Amino acid sequence: MQDLTPPGERCRVLVIGGYGFFGRRLVERLSSHDGLHVIVAGRSAAQAAALVAELRPAAHCELGSVALDALSDDFPAALDRLCVRVVVHTSGPFQGQDFKVARACIAAGVHCIDLSDSREFVAGIGALDDAARAAGVCVLSGASSVPALSGAAADELTRGWRRVDAIDMGISPGNRTERGLATIRAVLSYCGRPIPHADGVALTGWLRLRLHRYPAPVGWRPLSPCDVPDLALMPPRHAGQPVVRFGAGLELVALHLGANAMALVGHLGLVRDWSVHAPWLKRWSDRLAAFGTDAGAMHVTARGLDAQGQRARRTWTLVATHGDGPWVPTLAAAALVRRFAAGRASASGARPCVGELALDDFARETSGRRIAWRIA
Numbered sequence: 599m600q601d602l603t604p605p606g607e608r609c610r611v612l613v614i615g616g617y618g619f620f621g622r623r624l625v626e627r628l629s630s631h632d633g634l635h636v637i638v639a640g641r642s643a644a645q646a647a648a649l650v651a652e653l654r655p656a657a658h659c660e661l662g663s664v665a666l667d668a669l670s671d672d673f674p675a676a677l678d679r680l681c682v683r684v685v686v687h688t689s690g691p692f693q694g695q696d697f698k699v700a701r702a703c704i705a706a707g708v709h710c711i712d713l714s715d716s717r718e719f720v721a722g723i724g725a726l727d728d729a730a731r732a733a734g735v736c737v738l739s740g741a742s743s744v745p746a747l748s749g750a751a752a753d754e755l756t757r758g759w760r761r762v763d764a765i766d767m768g769i770s771p772g773n774r775t776e777r778g779l780a781t782i783r784a785v786l787s788y789c790g791r792p793i794p795h796a797d798g799v800a801l802t803g804w805l806r807l808r809l810h811r812y813p814a815p816v817g818w819r820p821l822s823p824c825d826v827p828d829l830a831l832m833p834p835r836h837a838g839q840p841v842v843r844f845g846a847g848l849e850l851v852a853l854h855l856g857a858n859a860m861a862l863v864g865h866l867g868l869v870r871d872w873s874v875h876a877p878w879l880k881r882w883s884d885r886l887a888a889f890g891t892d893a894g895a896m897h898v899t900a901r902g903l904d905a906q907g908q909r910a911r912r913t914w915t916l917v918a919t920h921g922d923g924p925w926v927p928t929l930a931a932a933a934l935v936r937r938f939a940a941g942r943a944s945a946s947g948a949r950p951c952v953g954e955l956a957l958d959d960f961a962r963e964t965s966g967r968r969i970a971w972r973i974a
Contacts, residue, residue: 608635608660609939610682614668614699615689617645619778620713624688624928625661626653627963631932633939634659637680639666640689668699677706684938686741686931687712691784692719693873700726700948704733709938711931711951713742715784720745720827726948737948738934743769743896744844745827746930747960749952751898751914752832755973759910761838762902767828768810770819770847773890775923782880785846786872788825789857790864795829795842804861807854808845812895813917813972819895820854821845822861831952838902849890853883894923914957916971925967933959 611628615621616638628636636659638646643665650661666676668689677685685708687699692714703710704726714720723739730737740746748767756762771777788803795801801823811818824846832842848854863869872879896916904910918926933955937943944954957971964970 608633609684609935610635610637610680611684611686611935612637612639612677612680612682614639614666614685614687616640617642617649618688619776619780620690620924620927621688622649623925624686624931625649627925627928627932628935629653629657629659629661631936631939632658634935635662636660637662637664637682639664639668641665641667673699674702674705677702677708682708684709684711684935686935688931690714690780691787691873692716693784693787695719697723697726700737700739701729704729704735704737704948707733707735709735709943710737711741711934712739713927713931714739715742715744715826715927717825717827717830720950721830723948723950730948731946734946736944736946738944738951738954739948740827741930741934741951742927745831746951746955747926748828748896748898749831749835750955750957750960752836752900753953754957755898755900755912755914756836756902758905759837759900760903760905760907762836762840762900763838764841764843764901765828765832765836766843766899767897768819768821768845768847769894769896770810770812770816770821770849771894771923772816772892772921773849773853774887774892775894775921777880777883778924779876779880783873783876785824786876786879789872790861790869791825793823793825793829802861802865804857805865807858810845810847810897812897813915815891815893815919816895816917819847819849820851821847822854822858827950831950835952840900840902850886853886892921893917893919896926912973914971914973916969918967918969920968922967922969925964926969929960929963930955932963936962
């Protein structure tokens with residue numbers, strides 16, 4: 599362990615997986631915040647220290663590093679030693695993980711934020727609500743593109759509406775945008791598997807294809823069904839119990855059709871779990887990284903009855919260029935840490951990160967990045 603100053607006025611934040619795919623981007627964003635002491639944590643002391651050395655010259659906050667396995671039995675004791683106020687868990691995939699990290703944070707009296715996009719993980723975090731309330735800490739799961747950002751967009755689109763009939767969402771990264779192994783594992787975990795829907799419509803992960811047109815420079819992208827927390831969380835949040843759909847897509851049609859074929863193979867029971875094949879599938883897809891663009895997009899479209907009872911349809915669209923798409927999943931966590939550091943922590947308890955942030959909160963964290971959105 600190095601560069602860990604005694605606790606003082608600075609808000610001490612431990613970022614688990616801090617040198618990983620999303621973790622390093624979050625740490626870089628947090629390093630521009632005054633009043634923080636950010637500790638990069640991971641199993642490799644060398645990689646954690648290397649990131650700190652890289653960021654320190656331009657940082658506005660204190661930076662430190664520590665070798666730490668958050669899933670080990672030593673993690674609770676480490677939290678006590680580090681005297682942190684907030685833990686941000688970025689080390690996915692969260693599919694198949696339990697709540698060990700969150701439970702340790704509650705026991706230590708530390709706020710906990712995670713970047714999970716796993717439906718089961720995010721929707722189940724409420725099991726810790728009583729314990730978190732008793733400890734006076736806030737545990738927020740899903741501080742990522744979904745459901746935190748998608749939920750904020752849906753809230754903005756439907757503000758004041760009498761009824762919401764349908765919410766359609768989608769995400770499509772640019773093929774030349776860097777992609778992490780954990781993200782690929784998460785996506786493959788439901789490839790070819792049933793996706794539960796409240797309206798009873800049977801869907802299978804990545805099995806069907808539809809097209810969605812995004813603004814330039816993204817254009818038309820294929821989308822296929824994916825399993826995300828929003829499918830469970832959105833309907834009860836909005837009057838009318840809307841039908842919710844979510845699709846994700848690959849820019850290169852050949853790769854997307856390959857994912858559809860894999861889904862069919864999984865649906866037929868010929869492959870039990872595609873996620874175990876993530877390493878070689880990533881290596882294969884990386885060979886095509888020179889093709890396509892570095893522009894990605896995300897959308898949320900809502901349909902229903904507005905405040906005057908008239909039929910309404912509104913769409914929020916985000917476009918990220920210059921390879922900045924992977925920063926989007928870190929915006930919610932950065933905004934929440936900013937809030938906690940300012941002494942404005944959310945109410946105690948454990949819950950999904952929906953309704954905690956508004957679009958303006960996300961906008962503050964896009965500074966310096968080619969990320970923009972519009973509502974039409």
